[in-house]
Amino acid sequence: MLKIKNLKKSFKSTIACKNIDFSVESGEFFVLLGPSGCGKTTILRLIAGLEKPDEGGVFFNDKNLGDISVQERNTALVFQNYALYPNMSVRGNLTFPLKMRKISKTKTKDTVEKIASMLKIKNLLDKKAVKLSGGQQQRVAVGRALVRKPEIFLLDEPLSNLDAKLRQHLRMELIKIHKEMNITTLYVTHDQNEAMTLGDRIAVLRDGNIHQIGTPEEIYSSPVNLFVAKFIGFPEINLFKTKYKPEKGAVNILGKELQLFEKGTELPDNTENVTAAVRPEDIHISSNNDDIEGNIEVKEVSGPDTVLYLNVDGYPVRMRVAKDKKGLLEKIKTNIKIEPEKVLLFNSKTERIIKNENIRTI
Amino acid sequence: MKASTIFKHLLLALISTLFLMPFVWIIVTSLRGPVEVLREHTLILSRFRWENYISAWRASNFPRQFLNSFVVGVSVTLGQIFTSALAGYALARMEFKGKKIVFMTVLATLIIPYHMLVVPLFVMLARFGWINTYRGLIIPMLANGFGIYLFRQFFKKVPWQLEEAAAIDGASRWSTLWRVVFPQALPAAGTLFIFTFVAEWNDLFRWLIFTHSTEMRNVQLGLSVFQEQFATDYVRLMAAVVIVTVPTFILFVIGHKKLIQGISLGGIKG
Numbered sequence: 001m002l003k004i005k006n007l008k009k010s011f012k013s014t015i016a017c018k019n020i021d022f023s024v025e026s027g028e029f030f031v032l033l034g035p036s037g038c039g040k041t042t043i044l045r046l047i048a049g050l051e052k053p054d055e056g057g058v059f060f061n062d063k064n065l066g067d068i069s070v071q072e073r074n075t076a077l078v079f080q081n082y083a084l085y086p087n088m089s090v091r092g093n094l095t096f097p098l099k100m101r102k103i104s105k106t107k108t109k110d111t112v113e114k115i116a117s118m119l120k121i122k123n124l125l126d127k128k129a130v131k132l133s134g135g136q137q138q139r140v141a142v143g144r145a146l147v148r149k150p151e152i153f154l155l156d157e158p159l160s161n162l163d164a165k166l167r168q169h170l171r172m173e174l175i176k177i178h179k180e181m182n183i184t185t186l187y188v189t190h191d192q193n194e195a196m197t198l199g200d201r202i203a204v205l206r207d208g209n210i211h212q213i214g215t216p217e218e219i220y221s222s223p224v225n226l227f228v229a230k231f232i233g234f235p236e237i238n239l240f241k242t243k244y245k246p247e248k249g250a251v252n253i254l255g256k257e258l259q260l261f262e263k264g265t266e267l268p269d270n271t272e273n274v275t276a277a278v279r280p281e282d283i284h285i286s287s288n289n290d291d292i293e294g295n296i297e298v299k300e301v302s303g304p305d306t307v308l309y310l311n312v313d314g315y316p317v318r319m320r321v322a323k324d325k326k327g328l329l330e331k332i333k334t335n336i337k338i339e340p341e342k343v344l345l346f347n348s349k350t351e352r353i354i355k356n357e358n359i360r361t362i
Numbered sequence: 363m364k365a366s367t368i369f370k371h372l373l374l375a376l377i378s379t380l381f382l383m384p385f386v387w388i389i390v391t392s393l394r395g396p397v398e399v400l401r402e403h404t405l406i407l408s409r410f411r412w413e414n415y416i417s418a419w420r421a422s423n424f425p426r427q428f429l430n431s432f433v434v435g436v437s438v439t440l441g442q443i444f445t446s447a448l449a450g451y452a453l454a455r456m457e458f459k460g461k462k463i464v465f466m467t468v469l470a471t472l473i474i475p476y477h478m479l480v481v482p483l484f485v486m487l488a489r490f491g492w493i494n495t496y497r498g499l500i501i502p503m504l505a506n507g508f509g510i511y512l513f514r515q516f517f518k519k520v521p522w523q524l525e526e527a528a529a530i531d532g533a534s535r536w537s538t539l540w541r542v543v544f545p546q547a548l549p550a551a552g553t554l555f556i557f558t559f560v561a562e563w564n565d566l567f568r569w570l571i572f573t574h575s576t577e578m579r580n581v582q583l584g585l586s587v588f589q590e591q592f593a594t595d596y597v598r599l600m601a602a603v604v605i606v607t608v609p610t611f612i613l614f615v616i617g618h619k620k621l622i623q624g625i626s627l628g629g630i631k632g
Contacts, residue, residue, distance in 0.1 A: 048530055050526050050529070050530075070526075070529040070530055071529055071530075071532045071533065071534065072532075075530065076530060077526075077527070077530050079523045079526075079527060081521075081523060083521065083523035083524050083526070083527040084527075085524065085527075085528075085541075085542055085545075086524075086545075086546065087542075087545035087546065087548075096528075096531050096533070096541075097531035097532055100528075100531055100532035100533045100537065101532050144527075144531070148531075148532075
C-alpha cells in the first residue's frame with residue numbers, strides 16, 4: 001500500500017501542495033484530478049523522488065521512501081511530453097531501464113519483446129523513437145515505464161497531447177494494461193472525463209489541497225463542496241443562490257418554491273443562505289403549465305442525449321434530456337421541473353455541503 | 363533561370379575561384395621540375411612529376427612526425443571534448459556556489475592569447491621535465507574555454523524531463539550525462555572536434571618551443587627542412603604541403619555538415 005502522509009512542498013513563496021494525506025491500495029488505479037496549477041504534478045514528482053518534500057513523507061508498504069534515491073525507488077513515471085530518448089531507437093528506449101539495472105541481455109530481450117507485443121509496437125522496435133506519431137510515442141513511453149515491472153506506476157497527463165479519438169482509445173488500453181499487470185497506479189489529469197472513466201478512486205485537488213477523495217460515483221453524486229460540484233460533470237451543475245425557509249422546509253428556485261424537507265426542519269447552525277445545486281440530468285421537461293417556464297436558447301444534440309441551455313427570466317439553466325423527447329427540437333419555450341430529492345444544498349458562506357443525519361428528505 | 367540567380371552563381375564561382383587558386387597553385391607547383399618552377403608562371407604542366415611526392419616524403423622524418431601530430435592532435439581533441447562536456451554540464455545543470463564567477467572566468471580565458479602563456483608554461487614544463495615529451499604537449503591543452511561554453515549552451519537546451527526520465531529509469535548522473543544528455547550535443551562535439559583537431563594539426567608555435575628533437579617534431583615543423591638559409595626547395599615543399607593537408611581536408615569533407623549545425627545551433631540562445 002502506498003501512503004502519503006501530510007505532504008507539503010513549496011517553491012520559493014508559492015505553496016505547491018500542503019496537508020496531502022491519502023493512501024492507495026495495492027493494485028488500485030488512483031486519479032489525482034484538478035485544474036492546472038493545483039499541485040497534482042508536484043505530488044507525483046514527490047512520490048517519484050524528483051522533488052524533496054518540505055514536510056511529511058511517502059511510505060510504500062510501511063517503508064519510508066524519503067531516504068531512497070530516485071534511481072532506487074521502484075517507481076516509473078510517464079511524462080506528459082513522453083521524454084523519450086531522442087538518440088535511441090524504440091528498442092533502445094525500452095532496453096534502457098533494464099540495462100541500468102544490469103539485467104542480463106537475454107532476459108532483457110525477452111522482456112522488451114513481450115512488452116512491445118502487449119503494446120502493439122513490436123513492428124516499430126527499430127525505428128527512432130522521436131520519429132513516431134504521438135500515439136505511438138505514448139505507447140513507447142508506457143512501455144518504457146512498465147518494462148521493469150515497477151511497484152508504483154505514475155502517469156502525468158499522458159493523454160493530453162493526443163487528439164480526442166486516440167485519447168479515448170488509449171484510455172481503454174490503459175485500463176486493460178492496468179488489469180493485466182495489476183500495478184498500483186497514480187494518474188494525474190485535469191480532464192474529469194478521464195478521471196471518471198479510469199479511476200477506482202479520485203482525489204479532487206485545488207490550490208494544493210485535496211478537497212475530496214472518493215469513487216467516481218461518490219464524487220459525482222455527493223460532492224463535499226461547491227468547487228467539486230462545479231468541477232465534475234458536463235454540462236456544469238446548475239447553482240441557485242437562495243434562502244432556506246425552515247417553516248416550509250423549502251427553498252425558492254427560479255421563482256418557484258421547492259420543498260426539500262419536512263415542514264419545520266432546521267438546517268444545522270440555522271443556516272439560511274444556501275446554494276441549491278442541481279445536475280443537468282435532474283431537471284426534466286414538464287407538460288404542466290404551472291411549472292417553471294424558460295426560453296430554449298441553445299440546443300446541443302450529442303448522440304444519445306441533448307443538452308439544452310435555457311433562459312429563465314434572465315437566469316441560465318442547463319439541462320440534459322433524452323434525444324427522443326417528442327417535438328423538443330422545434331420548441332422555443334418549455335416548462336421544466338426539478339427533482340427535489342436530487343437537489344444538493346450547500347452553505348453559501350462556507351461553500352460546504354449541508355449534510356446532517358437529522359435532516360430527512362421527503 | 364532568373365537573372366538574379368545567374369548573377370548569384372557567377373559571384374559565388376568568382377569567390378570560389380579566388381579561394382581555390384592558392385591550392386591549385388600548390389598542387390601544380392608540386393608536380394613541376396626543379397628548374398621549371400622558377401621559369402613557368404602558368405598553370406600548364408609539361409609533365410606530371412609524381413616522383414616529387416616520394417622524394418618529399420623521404421626528405422625528413424615524416425612518418426614519425428605524422429604519428430606525433432596524430433597522437434597529440436587526437437589526444438588533445440578527445441580530451442578537450444571530455445573535459446568540456448563535464449564542465450559544460452556542471453555549468454548548465456548543477457547548482458553550486460560561485461557558478462557565475464566560474465563561468466565568467468571560463469569565458470575570460472578566451473581573451474588571453476596563447477602566446478602570453480608560453481613563457482610561464484615553458485618554465486613549468488621544464489621544472490616537470492616535460493619538455494620534448496607527449497605529456498608536455500598534451501596535458502596543458504586539455505581544457506578549452508570555447509569548448510566549455512559550447513557544451514554549456516547545448517546542454518541548457520536539453521529538456522529536463524530527459525534527465526528525470528533517465529533518473530527514474532535507474533541511471534546515475536554520470537550515465538545520464540554520457541548516455542542521454544551528451545548524445546543530444548553531438549553537433550557541439552563534432553564542431554569542437556574539427557576546430558580543435560585542425561588547430562592542433564596546424565600548430566607550429568607550441569612544437570617549436572616545447573620540442574627540440576626531430577623525432578618529437580610535428581608535420582608542420584617537418585616542412586621546414588625544405589627551407590634553407592639561401593634556397594627553398596619549392597617543388598618538394600609544395601608536395602609535402604599537399605601530403606600534410608590531406609588529413610584535415612578529409613576531416614572537413616566528413617564533418618562539414620555537423621560543423622555548420624554546431625555553429626548555428628550554438629549561436630541561437632544565450
